[in-house]
Amino acid sequence: MSRLPSLFISHGAPTFALEPGVAGPRLRALGQALPRPRAVLVVSPHWMTPTPRVSTAQQPETLHDFGGFDPALYRLSYPAPGHAALAQRTVECLRQAGWAPQADGQRGLDHGAWVPLMYLFPQADVPAFQVSLPSRLDAAGAWALGQALAPLAAEGVLIVGSGSLTHNLYEFRGGQGPDEPYVKAFAAWVREAVEHGDPGRLRRSLDDAPQARRAHPTPEHFWPLLVAAGASDAADGGDAGAGLLPATVIEGGVAYGMLAMDAYAFGWAGTVA
Numbered sequence: 001m002s003r004l005p006s007l008f009i010s011h012g013a014p015t016f017a018l019e020p021g022v023a024g025p026r027l028r029a030l031g032q033a034l035p036r037p038r039a040v041l042v043v044s045p046h047w048m049t050p051t052p053r054v055s056t057a058q059q060p061e062t063l064h065d066f067g068g069f070d071p072a073l074y075r076l077s078y079p080a081p082g083h084a085a086l087a088q089r090t091v092e093c094l095r096q097a098g099w100a101p102q103a104d105g106q107r108g109l110d111h112g113a114w115v116p117l118m119y120l121f122p123q124a125d126v127p128a129f130q131v132s133l134p135s136r137l138d139a140a141g142a143w144a145l146g147q148a149l150a151p152l153a154a155e156g157v158l159i160v161g162s163g164s165l166t167h168n169l170y171e172f173r174g175g176q177g178p179d180e181p182y183v184k185a186f187a188a189w190v191r192e193a194v195e196h197g198d199p200g201r202l203r204r205s206l207d208d209a210p211q212a213r214r215a216h217p218t219p220e221h222f223w224p225l226l227v228a229a230g231a232s233d234a235a236d237g238g239d240a241g242a243g244l245l246p247a248t249v250i251e252g253g254v255a256y257g258m259l260a261m262d263a264y265a266f267g268w269a270g271t272v273a
Contacts, residue, residue, distance in 0.1 A: 004037055005245075005268035006146070006159040006231035008224060009116045010252055010261045011044075013172075014066045017076055017115045023252030023261040024119045029272045030250055030265065031120035038156030039083040039127040040120075041090060041149065043227045044112030045163055045220035049132040052094050052101040052145070056087040060129065061108030078114035083127035086157055090131060090149065097148030104132075112162045126158075133223060139203040142223040146230025153267075159231045161224030165190065165260035166215040172256060179254045182211035187260040190225075194264050197244040199233055202226070215260075225264070232266035248272070 009027065016024070046065055047053075062077045087103065094101040109117070113130055131149065134141065149159050166183045189209040193201040203226060206212045206219055216222050232245040245267035252261030 002035070003154045003267065004035060004156065004158050006150075006153060006161070006228045006266045008161045008163070008228040008264045008266075010165045010259070010263060011112050011116045011162045012164060012255045012259045012261055014069055014073055014111050014115060016255070017073060017111070017118055018070060020119065021253055021255055021261065023250075023263065026250050026252065026272045027116060027119035027263065028122065030263070033270050033272065034158070034268065037126060037158035039086045039129065040117065040158045040160055041152060042109070042113040042117070042128065042130050042160045042162050043133055043145070043224050044110055044130060045133055045224065046110040046112040047107065047130055047132040048135045048220065050135055052099050052134055053104045053107065053132040054087050054090050054094070054101055055082065055107040055129045056084045056103045056105050057082045057107060057129070058084060062114055063108045063110045065110045076118075078109060078118055078124050080109070080117065080121070080124040080126060080128040082129050086127070086152070086155070087129045089155070090152060093151055094148050097144070099145070099148060116160070116162055133220065137223050139206065139226055142226035143203060143230035143233065146227040147233065149227070150231040153231060159228065161226075161228035163224035164221040165225070165262050166258060167221035168214055168217055168258055170217065171258050178257055180258050182214050183254055183258055183260050185210045186212060186215040187262060191249055191262065194229075194244070194247050194249065197246065199229065199244055202229055202244075228264065229266060
């Protein structure tokens with residue numbers, strides 16, 4: 001199998017599972033257009049641990065790790081199988097790169113994983129497992145985590161960083177309001193870095209992009225983007241920051257006026273209507 005791309009997906013709020021908006025149909029089209037993977041590996045900010053953990057569960061539980069939402073959300077299930085062999089291979093890749101990973105045979109899929117996967121692979125027929133996000137990361141560390149995972153893309157694993165392009169829940173509105181100008185400004189700045197294949201600019205986003213601290217009061221929902229991009233950078237065969245594989249932007253609009261929902265496919269030159 002040729003190398004699979006790595007994806008960054010904005011998973012928005014849990015209600016994305018019920019309200020597809022602009023992003024949902026485009027993620028479904030992306031899943032149909034991509035080569036079929038042996039498994040999907042998801043890094044989500046909703047599973048954070050001191051050092052990386054890898055889910056080796058044979059049948060990961062659908063975790064409803066949120067509260068106060070529509071009861072219909074709690075009835076949703078994403079019964080994809082796990083893939084213990086590829087999860088163990090992930091442990092080996094992380095160890096070889098100098099991390100201290102542990103296997104976790106009980107961990108299920110949090111909503112940062114199963115909600116976007118409902119659109120990418122709605123039949124739940126592609127095995128899925130997660131790698132936790134180390135709780136003490138900076139931009140360089142998130143990039144390095146992606147580099148450590150990158151060899152798996154040549155072994156049929158679709159690497160997905162699931163986060164949010166903007167994520168200021170202090171400003172979250174239950175009803176759709178007008179899009180905040182800062183959301184579009186930050187998203188446009190990051191998009192330009194991705195489209196120009198500029199890894200340095202991308203890694204500096206939370207320092208240099210307009211309204212970065214308002215877009216991300218805390219950084220954990222941005223790190224999965226750098227994990228996905230770092231996987232692309234390492235796959236190019238050069239040193240860190242040597243250049244990103246070309247990326248396709250999947251425009252997702254803005255949810256609730258403050259959650260930018262764009263996705264990026266690094267190393268994939270297709271189109272999504």
